[in-house]
Amino acid sequence: MTQNNFIDGHWLIASDLDGTLLDHYDYSHAPVDELLRQLERRRVPVILNSSKTFPEMLELRRQLHNGHPFIVENGSAIFIPTGYFPEVPEGAREQRDFWIFETGLPREQLLTFLRGDAGEHGSPYLSFAAASCDEIAEATGLSPEQALAARSRDYSEPLLWRGSEGEKLAFEARVRASGMSTLQGGRFLHLLGPTDKGKATLQLLDCYRQYRDIDYRLIAAGDSPNDLDMLKVADIAVIVRAAHRPPPQLEEATRRRVIVSEAIGPAGWKETIGGLFS
Missing domain, CATH: 3.30.980.20 (Putative mannosyl-3-phosphoglycerate phosphatase; domain 2)
Structure with missing residues (x-):
């Protein structure tokens, strides 16, 4: 694994769920709970970016005590809690308690x-x-x-x-x-539809930079090929090992740093992300 050096500045973490933040088999997030609390105290937003649906994400956000925007169905829609930014982002529609960008197809x-x-x-x-x-x-x-x-x-x-x-x-x-x-x-x-996790992540990152006037940099964490589009757009790409397959291959880029965990699943998330912020 590439050495984890401490990082400073303003960071946004976009993370896959199954096999990454959650255990692949029993969906446990216990290994990362304390680290998530630490990141919240340090004002590092953790953006859940998954193939999961809106109802699934609502329940997981509740379990994880996560109040940040999230991305559903592999980049097909972005949900931002109403009032999260000072104003409604341009192009978003309002529904219930969220501002929504719909980037996919019905x-x-x-x-x-x-x-x-x-x-x-x-x-x-x-x-x-x-x-x-x-x-x-x-x-x-x-x-x-x-x-x-x-x-x-x-x-x-x-x-x-x-x-x-x-x-x-x-x-x-x-x-x-x-x-x-x-x-x-x-x-x-x-x-x-013609969308992916990476496109949606960049659109949300632009909202953070525009409406919070902070030059956030991006960490992305994933474990499978459907995470590659998200990993490609990150400043630091964290590849979490899976128990049943080799890590997805990410091509080299001069600006991107790639870290591959030694541990599997959420233990690997804790190892890599915790190493960056310890």
């Missing part, structure tokens, strides 16, 4: 594509829209209540791929030709 548009594509090419996958809560719980390890929240999507559709690699490549090509995108996560292939 889920119904994605499902319309899937129905048409399945009629012509078949569907060698299980989509969340077609799955029961029990099937989602079995595939993810979530509780039935958590599976219901995971199924309540607005901007993306997870697919549990059951076909061949060739079928998958052909499917991804058809998706791109339709102006949409796919993203391989830890468990699922996600169908979504």
Whole structure:
């Protein structure tokens, strides 16, 4: 692992959840709880940036005592608590307790594509829209209540791929030709609009710089290929090791510092992020 030297200045942390801030198997965040409290005291915002849905993120923010903006469904929407900045960011809409940037496509548009594509090419996958809560719980390890929240999507559709690699490549090509995108996560292939975690992170970072008049720099933490777009835009990219696969490969860049954890999951998050701020 690259040596962790103490860093100073104003920093923003954008972090993936499953396998990074949360344990891949039991979703525990116990190893990072004290560090999150320390970062809060030091006024270092931790931005949750995940494939998870709005209802899932609300519950996790409550558990983590996190009151900062967050990014859902792999960059498809940015939620900023009302009043978090001095004024409503330009281009955001107001809904309930949040200012919202919608950068993805409505889920119904994605499902319309899937129905048409399945009629012509078949569907060698299980989509969340077609799955029961029990099937989602079995595939993810979530509780039935958590599976219901995971199924309540607005901007993306997870697919549990059951076909061949060739079928998958052909499917991804058809998706791109339709102006949409796919993203391989830890468990699922996600169908979504022309957005990603990195684009959404930069848009939110611009809000911080503009409305707080602070030149924040960015740390991004992730564990899988669907985090690479976020890691690429960071000043410091933290790659958290997973137990079941090698770390994702991030190309070298002159301005970016890359740290790979020795420990796995949230213990690796604590090791790397804690080392930067200790």
